[in-house]
Amino acid sequence: MGRLPEAPLLLLVVTVSFLTGPDVHAGKILVFPVDGSHWVNMNLLIQNLHAKGHEVTVVRTATSWYVKEHAPHYRSITVTLPQAIVIEEEEFFVNFLMKMLEIKKEGVSPIGFMKFYWEMLNALSNIHQQASRLGVEILENRTLLQSIRDSRFDVVLLDPGLPVGVLVAHELKLPTVFNVRWITSGEGHFVVAPSPTSYVPTSGFAATDKMCFSERVKNMLFYFLNTCIDKLVVCPHYDRLVDKYFGPDVKFYHLLQGADIWLMRVDFVFEFPRPTMPNVAYIGGFQCKPSIPLSPELEEFVQSSGDHGFILMSLGTLVKGLPTEITSEIAAAFAQLPQKVIWRHTGERPGNLGNNTLLVKWMPQNDLLGHPKVKAFVAHGGTNGVYESIYHGVPVIGIPLLFDQFENVLRLEARGAARAVDATALTRQNFLEAVQDVLHNPSYRSNMRRLSALHRDQPLRPLDTAVYWIEFVMRHKGAAHLRTESYKMPWYSYYSVDVCCFLLAVLLILKAAVVGSVWFVCFRLCRRRKPKQE
Structure with missing residues (x-):
């Protein structure tokens, strides 16, 4: 056979590419990462998005530990904060580790332990207070905000461990994708999916999914403790920003739960089985790859x-x-x-x-x-x-x-x-x-x-799954059809407390009616018998 002319050959290649893959155009992605080991995962995802032709912009602070200002696969927006985020300081984790080992090894008095726990909660509060300042610096800087808006991003990709990007995404009216394992209250599933404490271990409590009664009691206590810390220590910093910039009708936790896609860094080969939701995609181990020769x-x-x-x-x-x-x-x-x-x-x-x-x-x-x-x-x-x-x-x-x-x-x-x-x-x-x-x-x-x-043994590599869902959100301007709106329900409706109370009330009324009817009939019968006896 003769060689095909170059023009028809090029046309054939282009046609085949359109027929064999989804219509994906190069898009613009705004990224809010978390520094440290979390950045290792996010950076790999960014590299693959860049390789597919997408333009990636990373928001970082001037004191970022791992997130560099200049890189070949992304451009950056550097924001200077009044104070560095503690999580960006390596010494914080070293000192924290030393104190933890000392407490576990030598033990401390109850007062000493409470003092350490109080210091830890203050440190956690400071981390989120400093992280929330990033949102203030962006939302208050009208020039920067307008520049971001003029860039016409298609999606916001963020690590919700420090969820300030959720607020910026809401201001820009952009869909959000979470690269997530941890969130403000612990493991991400506890925010997006039903998580029965009877068989789902709570963050911070090392247990399997087969718990005895005492373990289930501890698991419930850990869940309650995590919820209190989240509501009283972490969320108030972001609630204040939401009230200031978006008004009382918008709730921070609703913004957090309203992400279009959750790229969960979990594989059920490792994780215990638990309920999930249709907008959760599992990418556990997406950073893994075949080895290459050593030096x-x-x-x-x-x-x-x-x-x-x-x-x-x-x-x-x-x-x-x-x-x-x-x-x-x-x-x-x-x-x-x-x-x-x-x-x-x-x-x-x-x-x-x-x-x-x-x-x-x-x-x-x-x-x-x-x-x-x-x-x-x-x-x-x-x-x-x-x-x-x-x-x-x-x-x-x-x-x-x-x-x-x-x-x-x-x-x-x-x-x-x-x-x-x-x-x-x-x-x-x-x-x-x-x-x-x-x-x-x-x-x-x-x-x-x-x-x-x-x-x-998966149909797609976890990394390909992650990229696919990000592009899915970009193609369809979100994924609202996969997201439940249950998080907007009040707690008594979510847990059907109002329905149970209504049914219980109906049952009590029926019972009262039956008892009253029987009593009334018996009373009438007694009234009729008395004259005959007289």
């Missing part, structure tokens, strides 16, 4: 492990490291292993470090987890690391330290793919025993490989 130096170190393989250890992005008395015990345990160890560590060099252990300030975690010689992953239980270990089928030795890490490690333990070690009770003996158990008991690896097979 020559790392590959040489890994190959030197021989048949024993190597162990990976990382405590994530928000914590510099554990106290030296704990890291020294970990190092001493590692020194007794035949495996090589690659340890991401940025704190003080631990004592008792063996020749088999390599300390690095940064490492290609995904590529190391995908290496055929990796045997186990010692991790703090952060969501990113957990999903990467699931994706590559690597069992975990968990050392949970903060926030949801205890719940994450528990979920892996419940599936037989991890073993937890309490950081405050860690010794070289019990840590070594835990590592050896995971290394030599084949059930941990087989269970994790089963989770990996389930996680990978």
